[in-house]
Every structure is written in C-alpha cells, then in structure tokens.
Amino acid sequence: MASFGFVTQKEIDYLVSGFLAKTLPSADWTHQAHLITGLWHVAGIGYEKALAEMRAHIPVYNEAGGGMNTDSGGYHDTITVFWVWLLNEYWIRYSEGGRSFEDICNTFLQSKYADRNNALIFYSRERLFSKEARLGYAAPDIQPLDFTKI
Template sequence: MQAAAKRGILARGVSTKALGDSLRSVMRKVPQPVVVVTVATPDEARGMTCSSFTSVSLSPPIVSFAVRYPSSTSQLLSSSSLFAVHLLARQQVAHSVAFSSPKTQADFTRFSHHLDESGTGLPILHGSLGVLICRPESRVQAGDHEVWYGRVERMVHGLGSTRGDPKMEPLLYYESSYRSIGDEVFLDAFERGTLSFSEWTHRAHVRMAWLYITEAKGDLDEAVPRVKEGISRYNEANKERVKTGYNETITMFFLRLTSMAIEADGAAAASSDFLDFLARHPMLDDFRFIFQFYSRERLYSAEARQQFVEPDLRPFPATLDDARRAMAP
C-alpha cells in the first residue's frame, strides 16, 4: 500500500521541494515546544534556539532536539561534554528570538541567569519551565538537520530554583501564535507581513534574498519571482508605513550581487549562517555601496523603479573581486 502511494506521488510529478513545502505547511498546525540549549566551552558560552524537542525515553531518561546541519551550532555541541536544555515558558518569546540569531547567541546580559553551580559553566536561564542538564548520547544526521540525543543527568526546576511554578505555560510554535526557529522565524513573519516594520531594514532585504536564493540551490531565475512577490505582499500589508515603495533596480542589484557571493562561496555556503555570509561579503551589508555604481538621479528615477537599468557611474561588477575593488576607499 505504501509503495503504491509512493508510486502515485512520483507519477504525479510531485517534487521533493513541493513535498517539503507541504510538510512545512502541515507541521505549522502541530504545536511544538520551543527550547533553548546552552553550551559552555573553555572559550565561550552560547545559547541556541532549537526545534523538534521531544522526550525519547524515560529509562534511561533521554531527550532529543534538532539543529540545522551543517552549522556552527553543531560544531559547538560536538565540542561540549554537557549541555542544558531549557523548556521555555510562554513569556520567553524574547529569549527564543535572541538565541536564534548568531549575532546575539553569546549575549546573556539581557536575561536573568546564573552559571550552573556544579562547575559545568553552563548558563542557566531563569524563568523557564525547567532545565535538563544532559550529556550527549548520540547524534544522527537526517536530511538538512542533525538530531541530538542527550541523557538527562539532573534537572533544574523553574526559574533556576528548586521548584517550578505550576501556573507557568509552555511556549509553543503553532501557526499564528508563534513562528518557527532562526531563519524560519524571520522568513515566515516576512511572508505573512507580520515582521515588524522597524526590522525591515536593508540587512533584512539581503537576508531574505540570501534565504530564497539558497533554497533555490543558487537558481536566481527561481528565486527572483519569490523575492518580488514577497516584497509586494509585505509592502501591501504595511502600505501605511511604506514611503518609497518598490524599486526594481535596487532589488535586482543586490539580488545579483548576493547570487554571485553565494556561488563564490561554493561548499562554504551550505555550512554558514547569514552573519558568516555577511562577514565574507561586507559590501552586501552596506546599502551605500550601490552609489559606487549609480547616481541618485538615475537610481531613484521612475524608469529605475519600474525596471532594471544599468549603472551610470561604473559597470555592474563582473566578479566579486570587481565588487571588492569598488568598495575599497
């Protein structure tokens, strides 16, 4: 029966990507707990918002969670002998967002916490439903994620104290009440038009382009319609705040440049996060870079808003080295 169903799917020509999109849509309707995993090495301590947390076994006590693979998160977990899994409370949305971004994963100063008293150095965030101190048991690569299994060695209940608050409720990722993890948090909010307008910065535009091009395996022709549709939908949802509107030339300039950077990264692109990507290609993070190629008059002309126009100060860079030379003082 299963083989027949599989043949039916293949016969209808359903692609792996289409099935993945359908799975994501279905799983959005399934409530999932949100956890932050903290780790500590002699050199650093970080927290990471993780997905797909579950209790696997009670005897022995084993839990699991998933992280994107390959990633710096996976590397850090590999170098740690213990980690702490925080089951977030409903009031801890800010924690989940902060620890989903590599830029703020090492900053614990925003949140009440203490270092584990047993000498592990693990940061323990206050206010969670509970904290599980775990020793890595095993890990399994599954598609674009890595599933980690941890044996629970002890627990810290609620608020970093010895007892939990029975009135506390879990933070769940479920449809419109909360978004998924990391880049999913950002992209889902963007696609629904609920991303805070104050966060719709130039960097956010580039991040959106990076995600769509990466999902399209570098195929710019596939990514461009999604980018344009996404911007149009977001602008419509925020039309009372949008002042300048859509500009085809600006959009395509940074899209083409982002695509060149992803292609140049090669294998490194698959294992990097967005901030790593920007660190390698800082010209993408600076909107003013475009004025090395365009005069303001040409860039903001009616023609440039409607269709892509070629630069008037210097040609569009043929290579990333050309772009870097244009950025140099």
C-alpha cells in the same frame, strides 16, 4: 563595511517566515532583514526564481504592513535586482565546503558586500533613485555590474 550583529538560525527563520507570511513587523524589515531573506531565497531556489519571488513578495509585504508602492516610495525594482544579483554572486563564491546557511549568512553580513551603498559603485544617485529605476530595472550608468569591483 557593514557591521550587523550575529544572527541565529532561529532569527533567520523568524525573518523569512514573517516576510513570506506578510506578518513580519515593518520595524523588523530592515536592510539586514532584506539581505537575509534575499540570501535565503538565492540559496534555496537559485537566482532566477529568487529574483521573481522577491519581486513578487516585497510589494505585497509592503502593502500588508500598511505601506504603499508608489513612484517615490515602497518597492524599488532596480535595488531589488541589484541585491539579488549581489547575493547570488556571493552565494556562488562562498557557499562551498559544507558550511551552514547561518555561517554563510553571518559571514556575508559582516563583509563589505552587505554595505547598503554598494549599488552606488555602479549607479549614480540620480539614476538609482529615479522614478524609472524604482518602477522597472535600470541598467547601471557608472560601470557594468561586476562582483570584483565591490
């Protein structure tokens, strides 16, 4: 299970605005920051637009911070698709009841759903970390994506 610290709305705003402005220090672009930013997108604009935005912004953000997007490093399309899918599925199930985004986000970050190894429930390491999966979406090779399997 993931074990991230509690984040405040101010910290969420810092991560999201820094990511969008391409000014977030690369040291702050952690797995937790990816998840927060992805959930913020899903909550605000829905799955399809969130996926398009994350696909467009992550590579540009990487390059703005001095990183490169190559066949073996930087932006990874299948991992991005996986996480936006999972965040959307979580949002659909747990965002009702008038809870704040901060509360939903923190509940997610403390849940099993935030575990960085979740993609390996559906993908073999060989497939997930292949050049093809990095450069474009690759379908799971262990089992189809199913939120109830996490």
